[in-house]
Amino acid sequence: MPASGMMRPTLRMAGFVVAALIIFGPLSSLVIWSFAEKWYWPHLFPQQLGFLYWAKVFQGDMLRALQDGLVIAVVVTALTLVITVPLAYVLARMPIPLKPVILMVFLLPQAFPQLPVFVNSMTLLYRVNLGGKLGGVILIHMVGALVFAVWTMTAVFKSVPETLEEAAINLGASRLKTFWSVSLPLATPGIVASTLLVFLYSLDEFTGTLLVGSPFVLTLPVYMYRTSVGYELQVASVSALLLMVPGIVLLVMLERYMKSEYLSMFGRI
């Protein structure tokens, strides 16, 4: 508004500083801790800074956790993508019976506390000899990943104008041909966004991995938890920073290349 022309930039600047403090304040101590070789209370800054713990972390358990976590995330993402895309299309387009019930089933893992349920899932997985194995962790990750994937991808296919598909069918294309040549290409950006969210979910998953995987399968979040409660604060801080990287990269990518609706779909679930 014209009247407050002078005040506005100052206020905006102040708002930005406050917001940055709120967001980066808690994260900043991680950065300091990750470089602290010696830090005695109550000094404001560490006595000795260095890359000692960064170097230490890239060997042994941590490297294994990083590797396992990535393998799990890639497999979870690939499997989820393959089984969700066709289902999402069916849910978005076909007049199938019980559609609301099916959608509600894919809401369950988000609507109820996961931990008490996963306690029993763990028993089931051990019964079929998948407990403490990569396979079991992959399956338990897929339970949560499917929630994101089914809801976002259904919304993505719904946002493809139906008339474009009807035009293809009208020209004699089969349903399958229409799906491959019209619906799928149009839905690709949304599917990519959804895939990245699934990948991030699997990379960050903690509860299921701890219950089903521990102590045989280790991913970065579980490794970080162990080091943090074991007061290996430097190691935990380095792992925490590594864990933040994919999320920040994804956020910037989504912000740059993708429509904000994908983000809000993510939130709505």
Added chain:
Amino acid sequence: MVEVRVEEVSKAYGKVAALKGVSQRFASGAMTAILGPSGCGKTTLLRCIAGFLAVDLGRIRFGVDDVTELPPQQRGTAMVFQNYALWPHMTIFENVAYGLRLQKVASDEIHRCVLRVLELVEIGSLSDVETRRPGALSGGQQQRVALARALVVQPKVLLMDEPLSNLDAKVRQRLRAELRRLQKQVGITAIYVTHDQEEALALADTVVLMNQGQIVQTGTPQDIYLKPSTAFAAEFLGVSNQIDGEAEAGRLRIAGQRVPYAGSERGPVTVIFRASDVQIEAAPGTERAETISVCGELEESLFLGAHYRHYVRLPGAVVMADSADPKPMGAVRIHVPLEKVHPYHA
């Protein structure tokens, strides 16, 4: 009652200039329509007057007060929106009362004012306005409530942004007449933005025609309709025929014919006339004085309900002509009285 003066106002969105040094007086107590195609800057001008947009250059004055730097609420304007913008979660009464409540008017006073103004806009039964929400009303009724909401705060200037465009034709025509009656009754300075030339002509005391961020012509509806000052004005006001010609001293060459010409244009011109001013006669016909008379070929006729529209091919142009009765296809002669023909610099 206050006169609104816009002086040399410019406004750009990024690199796109929406208003290019617009100056205009909006007479006090009169209804002025700002007319123009979409993207001409008319809504931008209205929003600058309301204060929703800050101008880049120029001044806006209400009477003797310079309001350029004032926020919207301190200008004393009230706005009526195309989509009504009635708050769906408030009752009809609460919607109208909102402005008075913000001014901390006593509640029994609010009650009186709201009911009076709702009566003024003829909302019909007043019994349930305190329980019903605007969503339950028809579009026309909603716009009456929106008008009441604007008028109840007794604004100095009433601003209307295509208020009737979302309504169907019948309701639009009735509300048009009522808006005019109401504005005269209240005697408020009103500025009305529309892209509908018929609406502007029917409603306004003065029509301001805009194009590409500039004012093209200002005048009474009769002036604007009968004497469009540019080719754009003529075309926008529904003049259907445009053909190329050549003007010289005392002569106008058009469609292979020379006719007397007293105007000041020289060189290539665009000649403009209405389809309703064209008469068709079976060929060969006879030439008439003070008339463009040319032979051509009647290629197509469409029945439009009130009249027929004929498309006549002349050498180098197609001319539209209206008539009450059908005409046989084939060779014809058309006549256009010279007084109905307007040449503009091409």
Added chain:
Amino acid sequence: MKLSVRLACLIVALPPLAIVLWLFFLPFLSSAHLSLLREGQWSLRNYWLVWRLYRYDILYSLWIALFSLAVVLGIAIFLCGYLRIHANRPVEFLFKIPLFIPFVVVGHAMRVLLAPRGTLNAVLSQIGLVSMSDPPSIAFGWIGIAVSLIWKNLALAVLLVLGAYRSVDETFLEAARNFGASAFRQIKDILLPMSRASLAVASAFMFTSMLASFSVPLMIGSGEPPQMVMIDVFYRINYQQDYGTANALGVVSYLLAMAVAGYYLRTITKRT
């Protein structure tokens, strides 16, 4: 539909449905079943234990979830109102960041920041606000958990509330501004009531997720009572292998979530 198309739909729907039914729905039902068994016999003893040992923990969890939700909503409603009325992209971007930071990292960061000998106290002691000999502990208590949950959920709340506010057409605000409504009145009178349904849905989701939060209290909790319910479930399994009581606690948490889900369903059905 042709039979072949029906069959194709069924085949396509089966694998994902099977995973969720097998590893979520079935274990969910077996929670209820196991919670009623004690040493192989039908019994309500598990629930009795829950009542005796954990009733304060349930209240404690409810308190943390309600408190955090209230703070998150209180901030989000006005912050988003500001961001809706005066667009501020950089601030908006900043508040999206926590959305992409895993809960465990939030837990660890807050642990390092808020512990008695954490970064916050170090900073405050430099300017003489806290004493070095007896530093206050914000972590390892309910405030530490609440702060972490608020920090993480604020991002989600901003995303959802701002989305709802953005779907309110600009003219509704202009009409109010025209009468002199301040930013506060525009939020209170127009934006908030017009987004009530979305806000209710967002609140329901956030409340359940806070009540069911596990990694944050695990990392920043004190390890002593009172605890959040999910920690109790975990300890009951991990240290005592007592599946009966753990599942009874689980069922109580489902019931709380169901009460909220019922509210959610009522809101969305009312809206359509």
